[in-house]
Amino acid sequence: MNTKIMMIDDDPDFVAGIKSILEKADYSVDVAHNPKDGFQALQAGRYDLLLLDIMMGRGAEGVALARKIRKDPKLKEMPVLIITGLREQIAFLFPGQSVHPHFVETDELVEKPVEPKLLLEKVSSLLALAEEKKQKVPG
Amino acid sequence: MNQRSKLLIIDDEEIVLDSCTQILAGGDIQIVTASNGTLGLQLLKEFIPDLVFVDLKMPGISGLEVLEGIHDFDPNMVAIVITGYATVTSAVEAMKKGAYDFLPKPFTPDELRLIARRGLEKRRLILETVTLRKEKEMLREQFAAIVSHELKAPLGAVQQNLFVLVDELSNQLTDEQKNRFERMQTGIGDLIKMILTWLRALSVDVNKIQETFQPTSIASVVSKAVETVQTHATRKDIEIVPSIAEPLKPVNGDEGTLVETLVNLLNNAVKFSRSGSQIHLNVEEDENDVLISVIDSGIGISKEDLPYIFNDFYSGKSGQAVEKGSGIGLAITRRIVEAHHGAISVESEPGKGSTFTIRLPALKVPEHA
Numbered sequence: 001m002n003t004k005i006m007m008i009d010d011d012p013d014f015v016a017g018i019k020s021i022l023e024k025a026d027y028s029v030d031v032a033h034n035p036k037d038g039f040q041a042l043q044a045g046r047y048d049l050l051l052l053d054i055m056m057g058r059g060a061e062g063v064a065l066a067r068k069i070r071k072d073p074k075l076k077e078m079p080v081l082i083i084t085g086l087r088e089q090i091a092f093l094f095p096g097q098s099v100h101p102h103f104v105e106t107d108e109l110v111e112k113p114v115e116p117k118l119l120l121e122k123v124s125s126l127l128a129l130a131e132e133k134k135q136k137v138p139g
Numbered sequence: 140m141n142q143r144s145k146l147l148i149i150d151d152e153e154i155v156l157d158s159c160t161q162i163l164a165g166g167d168i169q170i171v172t173a174s175n176g177t178l179g180l181q182l183l184k185e186f187i188p189d190l191v192f193v194d195l196k197m198p199g200i201s202g203l204e205v206l207e208g209i210h211d212f213d214p215n216m217v218a219i220v221i222t223g224y225a226t227v228t229s230a231v232e233a234m235k236k237g238a239y240d241f242l243p244k245p246f247t248p249d250e251l252r253l254i255a256r257r258g259l260e261k262r263r264l265i266l267e268t269v270t271l272r273k274e275k276e277m278l279r280e281q282f283a284a285i286v287s288h289e290l291k292a293p294l295g296a297v298q299q300n301l302f303v304l305v306d307e308l309s310n311q312l313t314d315e316q317k318n319r320f321e322r323m324q325t326g327i328g329d330l331i332k333m334i335l336t337w338l339r340a341l342s343v344d345v346n347k348i349q350e351t352f353q354p355t356s357i358a359s360v361v362s363k364a365v366e367t368v369q370t371h372a373t374r375k376d377i378e379i380v381p382s383i384a385e386p387l388k389p390v391n392g393d394e395g396t397l398v399e400t401l402v403n404l405l406n407n408a409v410k411f412s413r414s415g416s417q418i419h420l421n422v423e424e425d426e427n428d429v430l431i432s433v434i435d436s437g438i439g440i441s442k443e444d445l446p447y448i449f450n451d452f453y454s455g456k457s458g459q460a461v462e463k464g465s466g467i468g469l470a471i472t473r474r475i476v477e478a479h480h481g482a483i484s485v486e487s488e489p490g491k492g493s494t495f496t497i498r499l500p501a502l503k504v505p506e507h508a
Contacts, residue, residue: 011292017299021306085295113298113331116306 002028003127004046008038008065009053009083014112018051018083021116022123035065042075049127054084066103077134079106079126083114106130144259147188148172149179149205150221151197155244159192162248163255176200180208188216190258192242195222195229206236215269217262219254221246291334298327345474348396352479354389354502355397357422357429363394364401365420371406376414379405384423388501396475403468404433404495411493412437428481428498436492445487449473 005027009015012033019029030045032038035056042050050069054062062082069075082103106129108122146168148159156172163170171186173179176199183191191209195202202220209218220233223244230241239261242254305312305320312320365379372379390397401420408418412435419434440448449469476483479499487493 011296013293013296014299017296017303020303024307085291112292112295113302116302 002026003048005029005049005051005123006032006038006042006045006047007051008032008035008056008062009051010034010056011053014053017113018119021119025120027123035061039065039068042069042078043072047078048130049123050078050080052080052082054082063103066107070104076105077130078104079130080104080108081122081126082107082109083112084109085112106133143167143169144190144262145186145188146170146190146192146255146259147179147182147186148192149174149176149197149202150192150194151175152194155194155221159251162251168255168259176202176205176208179205180212183209183212183216187213189262190255191216191218192255193218193220193238195220195233203233203236206233206238210237215262215265217258217265219258291331291338294327294331294334298324298331301327345396345471345478348393348475348478352391352393355392355394356389357387357397357431357499358383358385360394360397360401361420361422361431363398364405367398367402368405368409372409372418375409375412377409377412378417379409379420380417381420382422384421387422387424387429388503390429390479390499391502392479392499397479400472400475400497401431401433403472404497407468408433408435408437408493408495411435411439424501427501429501431497431499432494433496434492434494439489439491439493440485440487441489445485448485449483 003026005022007015007018007029009018009031010033015031015033019031022029030041030047032041052062052066054060056062062084066080066082069078069080080103106126108126110118110122114122144167146163148156148170149172150156150159151174153174156174160170160172171182171188173182176193176197179191179193180200193202193205193209202222206218206220209216214237217239218237220230220238220241221244222229222233222241233241239258240254242251301320301324305317305324309317361381361383365381368379405418405420412418416436419432421430421432421434423430449472473483476497476499481497481499483495483497485493485495
């Protein structure tokens with residue numbers, strides 16, 4: 001079965017640049033351009049991984065979405081790759097935490113722009129990690 | 140619509156209050172009077188005047204005490220003292236307590252009008268400065284959001300698509316074309332890095348790092364910094380020679396930003412050194428401080444540039460043929476060092492080299508621990 005990826009990012013040019021890397025590697029990619037549509041799509045469909053932008057709309061709306069996902073029983077297991085142009089500020093938005101704050105159970109952080117090789121590596125390692133966790137849960 | 144100026148007169152002599160009110164009435168001035176200091180200070184808080192006249196010699200609390208009260212309440216309020224015994228000493232003392240000017244008794248109506256006008260003008264300038272300063276702060280804060288979204292995001296998207304194009308076209312591109320793509324990517328990468336540096340310098344409150352200070356080993360800071368700069372140094376055939384006088388007391392600080400400061404200094408040293416030379420990195424301790432020195436034998440800094448090198452956006456005027464920086468690195472370095480309650484200094488001689496020294500307060504190690 002085809003691996004399905006959801007991407008939530010408000011910058012269509014950036015989305016185009018990411019989507020074509022993933023599609024070339026045989027992932028199927030759906031896109032939402034704001035957190036609200038993205039969350040609805042995630043609840044309606046079945047996705048294996050989420051690519052999430054942090055700075056959308058009026059501020060760090062991606063963070064709010066990640067917190068919502070963590071509380072959702074159906075979505076909380078889903079691995080999330082955070083793609084952000086804001087690594088520098090994240091350390092200051094969340095002082096005292098490492099540069100990579102863990103917003104959800106299984107997540108990773110890469111900086112915009114991301115090289116194709118690195119992107120594919122992160123995606124496949126996150127998918128593998130999620131699969132591993134799933135099998136550990138009995139029943 | 141222009142707001143009316145508000146004037147408070149504090150004097151125990153009714154005749155002074157009445158005549159001042161008469162002289163200054165009319166025009167755009169609203170006047171309130173008080174017959175003693177205590178009442179005056181109470182009125183101050185309700186009325187919020189622009190300008191206060193205070194008699195120095197009054198029964199009850201003195202004019203100087205009233206001045207102090209005014210200053211404590213709002214240092215931007217303008218106060219002028221009225222004094223019947225116009226001695227230099229009393230005037231000087233009043234000025235020291237924050238009075239803007241003094242008016243010796245007896246005075247003519249014109250003298251009063253003139254000094255009142257000057258006082259109100261002063262107040263207007265102060266308020267204008269306060270507003271401008273606030274606006275500047277707001278701009279600075281908004282700068283982060285504007286720069287990151289309006290400048291950096293589109294560049295990131297362009298870079299992302301360049302990555303993809305190179306990847307997708309990898310079989311069709313000639314070496315010359317690949318080379319051109321690479322140069323575009325490098326150019327955009329440099330731009331993104333520069334924007335990040337500016338963003339960092341202008342929008343981030345460096346003092347926030349103090350919230351997470353902990354005992355930090357300078358030896359570890361040094362080794363991490365040297366590791367980061369090593370590639371740059373090796374490429375220019377420059378040797379970095381660290382020398383640490385162990386044992387060293389730790390400092391109370393933030394390792395990440397301390398490494399950043401040292402990386403900045405080392406990168407500069409490499410940038411301005413000749414191939415084949417050495418950079419010495421000495422760490423030692425004196426009574427209370429840990430001293431970190433970065434010593435190069437490079438091109439040095441001219442006397443004219445030296446006083447400004449820790450300022451924002453200063454990257455040298457003397458026109459030496461070297462790599463140009465963003466002019467931000469040393470300014471950030473200084474701010475980080477100051478956030479650590481330390482100091483940074485420089486000595487330099489053109490043609491001979493520069494020595495940068497960071498002084499950080501050492502942590503007192505408990506005797507018995």
